[in-house]
Amino acid sequence: MSRVNQLLSLVADDMPYVDEKMRSGLPEKHQDLRAVVDYLVGAGGKRIRPALTIMAARMRPVEAEKLHSLAAAVELLHTASLVHDDLIDNSLFRRGMPTLNVSWSPAATILMGDFLFARSAQLAAETDNIRIVNIFAATLMTIVGGELNQLFNDGHSRVPTVDEYHERIYAKTASLFAAGTEMGSILSGAPEEEIKTQRDFGYYLGMAFQIIDDILDFRGDEEHIGKPVANDLRQGIATLPVMLFNQQQPDHPTILKAVRREGVSDDEIHEIVDRIRASGSVEMAMETAVKFARQAQDALNKLPGNLYTKAIHGLIEYTISRDI
Amino acid sequence: MSRVNQLLSLVADDMPYVDEKMRSGLPEKHQDLRAVVDYLVGAGGKRIRPALTIMAARMRPVEAEKLHSLAAAVELLHTASLVHDDLIDNSLFRRGMPTLNVSWSPAATILMGDFLFARSAQLAAETDNIRIVNIFAATLMTIVGGELNQLFNDGHSRVPTVDEYHERIYAKTASLFAAGTEMGSILSGAPEEEIKTQRDFGYYLGMAFQIIDDILDFRGDEEHIGKPVANDLRQGIATLPVMLFNQQQPDHPTILKAVRREGVSDDEIHEIVDRIRASGSVEMAMETAVKFARQAQDALNKLPGNLYTKAIHGLIEYTISRDI
Numbered sequence: 001m002s003r004v005n006q007l008l009s010l011v012a013d014d015m016p017y018v019d020e021k022m023r024s025g026l027p028e029k030h031q032d033l034r035a036v037v038d039y040l041v042g043a044g045g046k047r048i049r050p051a052l053t054i055m056a057a058r059m060r061p062v063e064a065e066k067l068h069s070l071a072a073a074v075e076l077l078h079t080a081s082l083v084h085d086d087l088i089d090n091s092l093f094r095r096g097m098p099t100l101n102v103s104w105s106p107a108a109t110i111l112m113g114d115f116l117f118a119r120s121a122q123l124a125a126e127t128d129n130i131r132i133v134n135i136f137a138a139t140l141m142t143i144v145g146g147e148l149n150q151l152f153n154d155g156h157s158r159v160p161t162v163d164e165y166h167e168r169i170y171a172k173t174a175s176l177f178a179a180g181t182e183m184g185s186i187l188s189g190a191p192e193e194e195i196k197t198q199r200d201f202g203y204y205l206g207m208a209f210q211i212i213d214d215i216l217d218f219r220g221d222e223e224h225i226g227k228p229v230a231n232d233l234r235q236g237i238a239t240l241p242v243m244l245f246n247q248q249q250p251d252h253p254t255i256l257k258a259v260r261r262e263g264v265s266d267d268e269i270h271e272i273v274d275r276i277r278a279s280g281s282v283e284m285a286m287e288t289a290v291k292f293a294r295q296a297q298d299a300l301n302k303l304p305g306n307l308y309t310k311a312i313h314g315l316i317e318y319t320i321s322r323d324i
Numbered sequence: 325m326s327r328v329n330q331l332l333s334l335v336a337d338d339m340p341y342v343d344e345k346m347r348s349g350l351p352e353k354h355q356d357l358r359a360v361v362d363y364l365v366g367a368g369g370k371r372i373r374p375a376l377t378i379m380a381a382r383m384r385p386v387e388a389e390k391l392h393s394l395a396a397a398v399e400l401l402h403t404a405s406l407v408h409d410d411l412i413d414n415s416l417f418r419r420g421m422p423t424l425n426v427s428w429s430p431a432a433t434i435l436m437g438d439f440l441f442a443r444s445a446q447l448a449a450e451t452d453n454i455r456i457v458n459i460f461a462a463t464l465m466t467i468v469g470g471e472l473n474q475l476f477n478d479g480h481s482r483v484p485t486v487d488e489y490h491e492r493i494y495a496k497t498a499s500l501f502a503a504g505t506e507m508g509s510i511l512s513g514a515p516e517e518e519i520k521t522q523r524d525f526g527y528y529l530g531m532a533f534q535i536i537d538d539i540l541d542f543r544g545d546e547e548h549i550g551k552p553v554a555n556d557l558r559q560g561i562a563t564l565p566v567m568l569f570n571q572q573q574p575d576h577p578t579i580l581k582a583v584r585r586e587g588v589s590d591d592e593i594h595e596i597v598d599r600i601r602a603s604g605s606v607e608m609a610m611e612t613a614v615k616f617a618r619q620a621q622d623a624l625n626k627l628p629g630n631l632y633t634k635a636i637h638g639l640i641e642y643t644i645s646r647d648i
Contacts, residue, residue, distance in 0.1 A: 027469055032476050084438060088431040107412040110434055111472045114408060114441065118464035121445050125457045133449045133457050140442035145351055148435045152356050 007311040008047070011054045014068060018050050021072035022079075025119060036100065036112055040079050043097045049180050050075045052205070055308040056184030056198045063187075066127045070187055073123035073136065074180045080116035081143055083109060088147075089235075124183075132183045139179040146171020150237075159238050159246045159259055169210040170203075177206030197302045204296035205312075208319055211289040214239035218273060218282050230273045236261040240288060244281040293320050331635040332371070335378045338392060342374050345396035346403075349443060360424065360436055364403050367421050373504050374399045376529070379632040380508030380522045387511075390451045394511055397447035397460065398504045404440035405467055407433060412471075413559070448507075456507045463503040470495020474561075483562050483570045483583055493534040494527075501530030521626045528620035529636075532643055535613040538563035542597060542606050554597045560585040564612060568605040617644050 008015075022041045026034050050071035057067050085091070086099040087109045093099060101109045117140065124136040146168055153160065160168075181202030185195045217232050218241050232239050238246075238259050246255060254272040258264050264272075276282065293316050300309050300316075332339075346365045350358050374395035381391050409415070410423040411433045417423060425433045441464070448460040470492055477484065484492075505526030509519045541556050542565050556563050562570075562583050570579060578596040582588050588596075600606065617640050624633050624640075 027465075030469060030472065033469070033472060081438075084434055088434060105475075106430070108472065108475055110408055110412060110437075111468050111475065113434075114405075114437075115465060115468045115472065117438065117441055118461055118468060122458065122461035122465065125454055125461055128454050130449055130452050130454050130457065133454065134446065137442055137446035137449055141351075141439060141446065144435050144438045144442055145354060145357070148354065148357060148432065148439065151429075151432055151435065 007315045008051055010307060010311050011051045011058075014054050014064075014071070015047060015050070017064070017068040018047070018054075018071045018075065021068050021123060022076055025122065033112070033115065036104075037116075039097075040083070040100075040116075043095050045075075045079075045095055047075060048209075049078055049176055052177060052202060053180035053184040055312065056181040056202070057188040058308055059185070059190060059194070059198075059304055059306070060188045062189075066129075066187060067184070069123045069126035070132065070183055071180075073120045073126075074176065074183070076116055076120035076123060077136070077140060077143075078176060080113050080120060081140075081147075083113040083116060085147070087113070127183075127187055129187060132186055135179050135183055135186075139175050142171050142175040146175075157256070157260055159243060159251070159255060162240070162243050162247075165238075165240055165243055166207070169207060169214075173210035173213075174203050174206030177209070178203035194303065197299050201296050201299035201303070201312075204292045204299060205316065205319075208289045208292035208296060208316075211240055211285060211292065212319060215241060215282055215285050215289065218276060230269050233258050233272070234264065234269060240285040241276055241281045244284045245276045245279050248279055248281070249275075290320055331379075331639045332375055334631060334635050335375045338378050338388070338395070339371060339374070341388070341392040342371070342378075342395045342399065345392050345447060346400055349446065357436070357439065360428075361440075363421075364407070364424075364440075367419050369399075369403075369419055371399060372533075373402055373500055376501060376526060377504035377508040379636065380505040380526070381512040382632055383509070383514060383518070383522075383628055383630070384512045386513075390453075390511060391508070393447045393450035394456065394507055395504075397444045397450075398500065398507070400440055400444035400447060401460070401464060401467075402500060404437050404444060405464075405471075407437040407440060409471070411437070451507075451511055453511060456510055459503050459507055459510075463499050466495050466499040470499075481580070481584055483567060483575070483579060486564070486567050486571075489562075489564055489567055490531070493531060493538075497534035497537075498527050498530030501533070502527035518627065521623050525620050525623035525627070525636075528616045528623060529640065529643075532613045532616035532620060532640075535564055535609060535616065536643060539565060539606055539609050539613065542600060554593050557582050557596070558588065558593060564609040565600050565605040568608045569600045569603050572603055572605070573599075614644055 019041055023034075023037055026037060053071045053074050054067060057070070082094060083100055086094055087101040087106060090101070091099050092102055100112060104112065121133070121136065124133050127133075149171070150168060153164075178199050179202070182195060182199035185198035190198070214232065217230060217239065233242060233255070236259050238255070242255060246252070252272065252275070254264055254268045257268070258272075297313060297316055300312055303309055343365055347358075347361055350361060377395045377398050378391060381394070406418060407424055410418055411425040411430060414425070415423050416426055424436060428436065445457070445460065448457050451457075473495070474492060477488075502523045503526070506519060506523035509522035514522070538556065541554060541563065557566060557579075560583055562579070566579060570576070576596065576599070578588055578592045581592070582596075621637060621640055624636055627633055
């Protein structure tokens with residue numbers, strides 16, 4: 001059993017309830033809408049965000065019904081933002097299945113996303129905890145703000161800085177990880193210090209998680225990963241290895257062409273990927289990820305030890321050692 | 325001073341605070357975002373939703389800061405849904421000013437709407453009242469659900485029924501009117517019976533308001549109204565006068581062509597508008613609006629009488645007698 005499965009097995013009893021919550025509360029008559037939600041919920045994903053939310057809450061006794069609503073709210077918020085993202089990026093596949101925008105009009109896809117945002121807010125409100133709702137809404141603002149930022153920077157002529165990268169992956173990933181662990185901890189009635197530690201833990205784990213995800217784009221062969229190497233860079237998105245390479249060899253023409261979205265050929269991509277790999281930038285990026293992961297572990301060590309923290313330590317070791 | 329201005333003068337002291345709330349809470353660094361919010365808030369609109377929310381709350385002493393947050397949340401929710409609507413409908417003007425989608429890409433417009441939704445939810449949470457947040461989220465679901473419904477019915481071959489029309493205008497307009505008065509009343513700590521009456525009042529007023537808005541599309545000459553007559557029907561949207569006409573003379577070929585979006589000529593539109601007017605359907609639609617308005621007044625009469633209820637009675641008389 002993999003480390004992730006080991007971790008998820010601890011919340012396995014909760015997950016069917018979380019899924020049920022995600023599918024619930026839809027108007028009877030909207031059959032199309034119900035079909036779409038079934039499709040999105042059924043398409044799965046790793047459910048790491050609700051799992052972390054549940055584990056943060058289960059440090060102490062917590063009302064299961066509210067916890068499942070909160071975990072469902074977190075995953076549905078994530079799902080809703082992916083629905084709009086895929087439309088904006090014109091992505092055709094997500095988790096190996098066709099995206100909504102493949103079969104639905106832009107209008108329907110926009111409204112589906114809006115509906116899921118609304119439903120996720122309603123689920124968050126089911127916790128009966130206004131502080132949780134506040135964090136929930138603020139996190140959505142952070143996520144969307146990050147995307148707007150990226151959009152407005154598109155077509156800028158320079159390679160973003162490492163600081164800008166950190167801001168971006170915070171908005172994209174770490175903000176919801178951190179919100180999930182923080183909200184779970186609040187729901188359980190944890191003392192303020194523990195809530196803060198849980199938030200820190202979620203934040204550091206999310207940062208490590210996203211950096212590793214970005215590194216994967218530069219490692220392995222194309223057949224292994226199942227998508228073309230340096231897919232991000234092909235789309236004009238510079239990630240940490242690119243930035244670290246850019247610090248060594250500023251303004252390589254291929255990278256500039258890529259971030260300016262002027263179109264780079266397959267040959268150019270392969271050549272620059274070879275250069276980036278040879279420069280040691282991928283390993284340096286991995287060191288940054290490990291640093292965040294260790295900070296996550298430090299936070300974890302401040303929490304009461306139990307099966308959950310043990311499993312999360314396992315997850316972190318796994319995260320660091322992902323097949324890269 | 326018009327009846328609307330008379331009404332709005334009662335909340336005039338509050339409105340600058342509401343506007344300020346609408347502009348607040350935006351990340352410092354997102355200059356584009358701030359500019360857009362300034363533009364949307366500055367573009368104005370009648371602010372009838374926040375005005376009703378405030379008046380419902382002011383039946384008794386209420387914390388001003390929270391009330392302004394709530395009123396701003398209501399107006400921002402409305403604004404956010406218009407941002408997505410205008411993109412979906414490819415509308416170029418709103419309140420006499422270019423829409424966002426004229427100057428921004430679809431991607432930026434989608435994200436702007438999402439951001440405003442998130443901010444509106446955060447403002448609703450500032451009331452510190454979870455029941456209000458619940459109603460707020462449910463109302464967003466109703467609004468978006470109504471739009472999805474309309475979208476899925478597009479291209480259907482028949483003229484919608486009067487019941488379907490009522491459902492649609494509830495989702496589009498009356499749901500937020502009702503939510504505004506209900507939430508305002510809850511915030512003020514009103515007894516349950518009064519909260520229900522306030523909700524009923526908002527509902528009936530919203531229904532009347534939307535029917536009259538739809539009727540205006542059939543009255544007056546084009547120069548007077550400032551947009552082409554039967555603009556809704558040109559876009560394939562059947563409103564109450566069309567449905568009432570359809571009950572008298574089912575399946576007129578021009579109307580079928582219009583709702584099937586097969587394209588109708590200017591001559592065909594003018595001919596069918598003349599027929600609808602001559603049939604008395606516009607007057608019948610007005611009778612329905614007046615019935616809703618009278619129900620709003622009945623609800624109002626159950627509330628403690630004060631300057632606000634008096635002004636609202638004035639508004640209703642005005643609404644009924646709008647220049648049509």
